[in-house]
Amino acid sequence: MAKRIAVDPITRIEGHLRIEAKLEGGKIVDAWSSSTAFRGVETILKGRDPRDAHHFTQRFCGVCTTVHSMASIRAVEDALKIEIPDNARLLRNLIMGIQNVQDHVIHFYHLHALDWVDITSALQADPKKTAQLAQSISDWPNSSVKHFEAVKARVAKFATSSSGLGPFQNAYWGHKAYKLPPEANLMAVAHYLEALEWQKEVIKIHAVLGSKNPHPQTFLVGGMSTPIHPDSQNAINADKIAYLMKLFKQAREFVEKVYIPDVLAVAPFYLDWAGIGGGVGNFLSYGDFPESGGNDVGSYYFPRGVIMGKDLANLMEMDEAKITEYVTNSWYNYAQGDDKGLHPYKGETKHNYTGPKPPYEWLDTNQKYSWVKSPRYMDQPMEVGPLARILVAYVGGNKEVKAAVDFVLKTLNAPASALFSTLGRTAARAVDCLVLAQRNETWLQQLADNMGRGIYEVHNKEKWDPSTWPKEAQGYGTHEAPRGALGHWIRIEDQKIANYQAVVPSTWNAGPRDAMGQKGPYESALIGTPIADPNKPVEILRTIHSFDPCLACAVHVMDGNGSEIIRVKAL
Amino acid sequence: MNVDQKSTQVSIPEEILQKWEAKGVSRRDFIKFCTATTAALALPLSFVPKVAQALEDKRPPVIWVEYQSCSGDSEAFLRANQPTAGDIILETISLEYSDVVMAASGHLAEEAKHNAMKKYAGKYVLIVEGSIPRGAGGGYCTIGGKSAVDDCKELVKNAAATICVGTCAAFGGLPAAAPNPTDAVSVMDLVPGAPIVNLPGCPVNATNLTATIVHFLTFGKLPAVDRLGRPKFAYGKRIHDNCERRSHFDAGQYAEAFGDAGHSQGWCLYKLGCKGPETFHNCPTCRYNEGVSWPVMAGHGCIGCSEPGFWDTMSPFYRRLPNVPGFGVEDTADQIGLGLAAATAVAFGAHGVVNIGRSYFGKNDSDADQE
Amino acid sequence: MHELRYVWEWPVRLTHWFNAISIVVLSVTGYYIGDPFVSVPATSQYVMGWMRFIHFLFAYIFMLSVLSRLIWAFLGNEFASWRVFFPWATSKGRQYIVGTFLFYTFVKAKPPGVVGHNALAAMAYVGVIGLYVVQIVTGFALYGQYAPGGGWDSSLGWLLPIFGNQGLRLTHHVVMWLLIGFSIHHVYSAWLMEVKEKNGTLASIFGGYKFIDPKELQ
Structure with a gap:
């Protein structure tokens, strides 16, 4: 007997996500991913100053803050052929670098860990054994018996207070899918709390370079607005560099001594998840972190590329012209029929909510059922994210990535094919975090070197004035956000935005079925997932969370009031 | 000379300090937090013990909901310090619901929200993040199959007070920017007359959020606000x-x-x-x-x-003044004004030339006119 | 033939010149405040500070001057009276409107003979006074922001949520240009009347007297 379940809302993600799944014989046999909220930012952008666009797009998402600013200014710079100064490249790398590092740690400890860690079981842990465990996997200083005693006391006090469990109530505690011993659970809870402290410290890098976090404000078309001058107290000077060095070191040490050891300690208990949640098997990475030039794709630290059908031997070149978006099962209409895919430059979209009238119990998944579109590459669904990035880098020649991946696989005694799974996704995120945490300090050193050589330029103002722009221009900007391949496409006419389209990581991953009936990556990955208790489908959360969903990003596409978005030819 | 003496006069009761110490918050941190909060609320230092007392006594239930949001305000909350998000969640408030933080998912999450609303009706603090879309019959934003409009109205009406964090919840924000495709509104526009305090900002400054919560705990009421519902202690000056x-x-x-x-x-x-x-x-x-x-x-x-x-x-963000409606982005008010003034001068100059010409050459004309 | 008539009483002349000087000063300082075209090398200077101070000072002078003139419209002589600003309300006034219009468009060589304001000018002044009021209201609403809860903020602050700070600022700025445009027109018209009528129009705003040929008034 088939049974249908819905998980709505999926929490510990950004935005509003709903998963419906059909169960048969204790396994998921079909799944539908739906986003249940949208805002229409692309419509709002039309007619505005392209230099302002990044402020708007950054608000696609407050969790992956910065990334949409990055893609937006790159799109405008591509359209207007603007080269940025070397310092701007480094400032951007540093801001993006720490964003990835901090975001991955938050994801692992605060959004993902509770799928694997049973907080209530931590109360049974022996602090002495916990300390032994912690000391056996890392030389992190906060591993004393006293420390774990204090954490246990704090959690116990909280759990037994009359106010109840607060945000930890009603979860799937005690579910038999939780397999960690109490001591590992206590250690994880301790690190949950430590990571909460750590993340707000290291992200001060954004405050120094970008004024604040979330939503740093120093991005500029043509560079950055963060002044650099060793002799000014109002610019990045030696004092600020020293402060940044301290923070980057703090970031790296936590990743090296807490995050990575924790992943390696927890994974052995869940090795079955190396065979679950594989998904579509196609991977797309735009690549990022230029090592030279303003934004030289060839110099990207994470290379650009495409892998189809899990074929690691065949790394393909990425061609943005092969990207299309379908709305067959999304609440939009295309003028020429909903069964055709359109390239983002042609981004002709019209919203049309045909879902059930709220309040509703089920979506009609035979029809349109999501606010997310279905992007395809060569008409194939693609997975994006740390796993895609790491796979492309692994076969694309990044030495640090190769070493880190090989180390993880060797430690877990797993084959490379184990990467195509829920566990693989989580491990790849850790690898991504590690190599970036280590790379950041190099970029900071380069910035200091530039200052030493008297290079202070941060902004190319040549084309700042709109009167210097061509009458028409179009361009696209890409970025490897924490959650994966992000692209913005912009069309500028008469110094105004004529059309704006963003194809973001969670659109790639969370999209519904396309015209050919091909499932999106979330939907594919859920197929075959065992569900022990349909009322407590923690297994769904594990796989969905392994993608790190971000739905506010994914749903922003629409054209309001039925007005026609100007259609342009792809170059 | 007596500065030190003066400050020791306002002391926090020993038993409160001990209780917090037992919770793992050092005396120094706790006193620092109470002092900082008192200062943020623009209260005299004599209020420090009262603030400490408030933190001690009540752990009010708080429900944090998100609608058309980017979670930027939730993230801002995670960056809070004095107290940190961890301290707040574990020791200051009882967070009954939060999309970003909570462990539960699906119907169990919604159940927690519903239960808290019923159990603490009229007593809980509601924190709203994101605007609420009224378009498409509520279809632009649903949670657990329920529209944001219905969800928000019910939660606001049952709350002791509602804190709108971020510009979207306070004023409509980004979704409500022209042409407002989803008919997004702020909480105060959706539920007029409800006890609301607005903490706009994109995102909200976590310091102002913690200060507002503590103000509510200390005095049992919301802080004094300006005509836009913003607390004066945080939005009272340019x-x-x-x-x-x-x-x-x-x-x-x-x-x-x-x-x-x-x-x-x-x-x-x-x-x-x-x-x-x-x-x-x-x-x-x-x-x-x-x-x-x-x-x-x-x-x-x-x-x-x-x-x-x-x-x-406020846009264009890199210009002092907005664009003049009906003119291109390049035409600033000054260029238009200068053009207008020049055109006036030229027009009257020409007028004058014609006049002079007529007076000089056209005596007959004017005589004829006199008839 | 011509006789000397006392047209502009001293309050009219005084407020005229206060207005004129205020408009010049407020435009120059206001333009600088909107677009500071002078940059200075050291913080020991206070250019923007002085500009703003002068702007605010003259804002008060201008407001009082406009207010005085409005009051005088109810106290002054027939040429200063509020009635002259609505010529379209009487049949004689409507004739004057047509006559003046024909003169300005070169159809007639001479305008209708009047002692005080010509009909079209009087109508234009209603618009100008309207602009004055807009400037005063928007200006003081913006000014009041420095002290929320103060007098100006309490009386005019309600405008901010309605039109927005930037909306008020833009209005304040655009009306400045309209008034500059008006000033050009005004000086030209006065000169034109001086030339055409040879009645001492330009001098009258200093001394108050005009040379009037009573025959032309018929």
Whole structure:
């Protein structure tokens, strides 16, 4: 007997996500991913100053803050052929670098860990054994018996207070899918709390370079607005560099001594998840972190590329012209029929909510059922994210990535094919975090070197004035956000935005079925997932969370009031 | 000379300090937090014990919901310090529901929200993040199959007080920017007359959020607000009037381009479009991320993110004045005005020339006219 | 033939010149405040500070001057009276409107003979006074922001949520240009009347007297 379940809302993600799944014989046999909220930012952008666009797009998402600013200014710079100064490249790398590092740690400890860690079981842990465990996997200083005693006391006090469990109530505690011993659970809870402290410290890098976090404000078309001058107290000077060095070191040490050891300690208990949640098997990475030039794709630290059908031997070149978006099962209409895919430059979209009238119990998944579109590459669904990035880098020649991946696989005694799974996704995120945490300090050193050589330029103002722009221009900007391949496409006419389209990581991953009936990556990955208790489908959360969903990003596409978005030819 | 003595006069009762110590919060941190909060609320130092008492006594239930949001305010909350998000969640409030933080998912999450609403009706504090779309019969945003409109109305009506964090919940924000495709509104527009305090900002400054919560705990009521529902302690002054670069403004020292000498020497960003003179917020004094920086300090002008409708009224962000409706983006008010004045001068000049010509050559005409 | 008539009483002349000087000063300082075209090398200077101070000072002078003139419209002589600003309300006034219009468009060589304001000018002044009021209201609403809860903020602050700070600022700025445009027109018209009528129009705003040929008034 088939049974249908819905998980709505999926929490510990950004935005509003709903998963419906059909169960048969204790396994998921079909799944539908739906986003249940949208805002229409692309419509709002039309007619505005392209230099302002990044402020708007950054608000696609407050969790992956910065990334949409990055893609937006790159799109405008591509359209207007603007080269940025070397310092701007480094400032951007540093801001993006720490964003990835901090975001991955938050994801692992605060959004993902509770799928694997049973907080209530931590109360049974022996602090002495916990300390032994912690000391056996890392030389992190906060591993004393006293420390774990204090954490246990704090959690116990909280759990037994009359106010109840607060945000930890009603979860799937005690579910038999939780397999960690109490001591590992206590250690994880301790690190949950430590990571909460750590993340707000290291992200001060954004405050120094970008004024604040979330939503740093120093991005500029043509560079950055963060002044650099060793002799000014109002610019990045030696004092600020020293402060940044301290923070980057703090970031790296936590990743090296807490995050990575924790992943390696927890994974052995869940090795079955190396065979679950594989998904579509196609991977797309735009690549990022230029090592030279303003934004030289060839110099990207994470290379650009495409892998189809899990074929690691065949790394393909990425061609943005092969990207299309379908709305067959999304609440939009295309003028020429909903069964055709359109390239983002042609981004002709019209919203049309045909879902059930709220309040509703089920979506009609035979029809349109999501606010997310279905992007395809060569008409194939693609997975994006740390796993895609790491796979492309692994076969694309990044030495640090190769070493880190090989180390993880060797430690877990797993084959490379184990990467195509829920566990693989989580491990790849850790690898991504590690190599970036280590790379950041190099970029900071380069910035200091530039200052030493008297290079202070941060902004190319040549084309700042709109009167210097061509009458028409179009361009696209890409970025490897924490959650994966992000692209913005912009069309500028008469110094105004004529059309704006963003194809973001969670659109790639969370999209519904396309015209050919091909499932999106979330939907594919859920197929075959065992569900022990349909009322407590923690297994769904594990796989969905392994993608790190971000739905506010994914749903922003629409054209309001039925007005026609100007259609342009792809170059 | 008696400064030290004076400050010791306002002491926090020993038993409270001990209780917090037992919870793992050091005396120093706790006193620091209470003092900072008291200062943020613009209260005299004699209120420090009262603030400490308030933190001690009640752990009020709090429900944090998100609608058309980007979770930026939830993230801002995670960056809170004094107390940190961890301290707040574990020791200060009882967070019954939060999309970003909570462990439960699906119907169990919704059940927790529903139960809290029933159990603590009239007593819980509601925190709303994101605007609420009224279009498409509520289809633009649903949670657990329920529309944001219905969800928000029910939660606001049962709450003791509602705190709107971020500009979207307070004023509609980004989704409500022209042409407002989803008919998004703020909480105060959706539920007029409800006890609401607005904490706009994109995102909200976590310091102002914690201060508002503590104010509510201390006095059992919301802080005094201005005509837009913003607490006076945080939005009572313009950024411009507290700006660290004000002396450069008054002197007449302006950065002319990003990266020029004036820019790197911290001159005023007025000519690069800074909207500090238009914006009420305590950014210059509180700053962000534990006081590390804020936009003007980092070299970029204010974009007015805590003002109603700022996406439309404060943009273009790199110009002082908005575009004149009906003219292109390049035509600033000054260019239009100058053109207008010049056209007037030319028109009347021509008029004058004709007149002179007529007086000089056309005596007969005027005689004829006299008839 | 011509006789000397006392047309502009001293309050009219005084407020005229206060207005004129205020408009010049407020435009120059206001333009600088909107677009500071002078940059100085050191914080020991106070250019923007002085500009703003002068702007605010003259804002008060201008407001009082406009207010005085409005009051005088109810106290002054027939040429200063509020009635002259609505010529379209009487049949004689309507004739004057047509006559003046024909003169300005070169159809007639001479305008209708009047002692005080010509009909079209009087109508234009209603618009100008309207602009004055807009400037005063928007200006003081913006000014009041420095002290929320103060007098100006309490009386005019309600405008801010309705039109927005930037909306008021833009209005204040655009009306400045309209008034500059008006000033050009005004000086030209006065000169034109001086030339055409040879009645001492330009001098009258200093001394108050005009040379009037009573025959032309018929």
